[in-house]
């Protein structure tokens with residue numbers, strides 16, 4: 001067993017971004033704007049246009065397909081889940097606001113008894129009591145300024161996405177790609193204003209669970225949130241504001257009605273104000289990047305899944321044929337009390353990725369799209385079949401595919417596990433293999449005395465400059481090369497020690513973004 005210890009300098013933890021969709025505030029609900037707006041609405045007389053717009057949008061919605069895009073057929077989803085589990089396009093729609101109502105004043109002297117508006121004294125002046133012809137008192141709910149409080153339509157339901165540990169993939173979003181929140185309730189109008197009237201009920205917020213690690217972005221647009229931790233959430237569509245209510249009074253009573261409330265209908269076009277606002281609608285792209293501290297990579301059949309099941313409680317499929325692993329499997333390492341708090345003592349998560357082959361970047365094998373799942377990892381473990389024909393070349397192939405996908409991956413601390421040393425062929429070759437592999441890379445990139453500033457400098461230089469021109473030899477050497485047989489439990493402790501050391505060395509300056 002040969003072990004080569006070198007320093008590491010990659011580190012990351014997750015950034016959190018929370019987006020709040022643009023608001024659909026009803027400007028007319030601001031008391032000081034209300035009177036002006038009513039007046040303006042009456043003078044503009046735009047009812048036909050507004051109604052036409054509503055009708056057009058309703059027709060468009062009716063014609064809209066039930067899902068955001070032509071998703072894969074269910075058979076394809078079942079058979080080729082690995083192609084769909086980490087990416088989905090969905091469309092969400094928040095609920096419309098409920099409608100307000102056009103109300104009449106109750107018969108009798110109620111309007112006559114409207115309290116004169118007093119500065120802040122509406123409540124004190126009168127609790128809204130009015131005498132009917134019958135002598136019965138009628139009371140209204142009042143605002144702070146003494147005006148009668150008219151009911152409003154309920155707010156439409158918002159749409160929120162939240163990271164839920166119980167969710168494992170985005171496959172469900174291919175089967176149902178459109179999600180709509182409920183609309184707000186209408187004002188329960190009897191036609192006549194009374195104190196028993198209440199606002200429309202608010203539509204319930206639609207909370208949609210997504211797997212932890214889901215990046216939410218506008219379709220072909222900016223990133224809205226990276227739901228990297230359980231419980232992270234983002235408001236993606238805001239429900240529409242409810243419509244207001246108006247008092248309809250005949251001309252001769254209008255003056256008195258206006259003393260009671262500014263929401264007096266002066267024109268039929270004002271009725272538009274009673275309509276609830278439409279809820280926001282947005283198309284979203286969901287991209288899952290599994291959240292794991294350690295990524296296991298290697299050619300098919302190298303023993304990655306066997307390794308994961310040997311050191312964690314995960315039970316991935318293991319078989320003697322390539323591409324048994326089609327989707328990343330996750331497992332959690334037990335804690336290491338010797339590392340102390342904040343040093344990953346509570347256990348790190350490992351992700352076993354599908355096998356890579358040469359030409360994966362050209363789409364061979366399973367392609368390399370799943371390499372996006374390495375993005376959040378801090379440490380990479382290369383699993384190499386030491387009993388293969390040319391293990392060093394196998395190792396270089398995988399390294400090269402990583403480099404072509406994202407050169408930053410090669411800057412992360414990594415450990416090489418020469419697996420299957422229980423087989424005689426591997427045993428014979430072990431020391432020479434370890435030596436050869438540990439010499440691939442540049443030594444000074446891994447000097448343990450390298451200062452943080454220098455690491456940053458290196459990091460920036462590597463990322464700003466011609467990464468494409470760099471060879472494998474220009475990137476850091478492995479932190480350790482370990483001979484092991486994960487099937488026979490040989491070398492496991494040593495390997496775990498190296499993985500934990502690499503994790504412990506990670507610092508935050510190499511934080512990968514969403």
Ligand SMILES: Nc1nc2c(ncn2[C@@H]2O[C@H](COP(=O)(O)OP(=O)(O)OP(=O)(O)O)[C@@H](O)[C@H]2O)c(=O)[nH]1
Pocket residue numbers: 298299300301302303304305306307317318319320321322323324325326353354355356419420421422423484485486487488
């Ligand atoms: N002799 C021996 N066989 C092993 C060892 N580790 C894994 N294997 C065998 O190698 C085969 C492939 O193992 P997997 O764990 O499925 O390999 P993988 O890298 O996950 O393969 P993919 O899913 O194709 O990426 C299985 O038959 C394992 O039993 C080992 O240490 N010694």
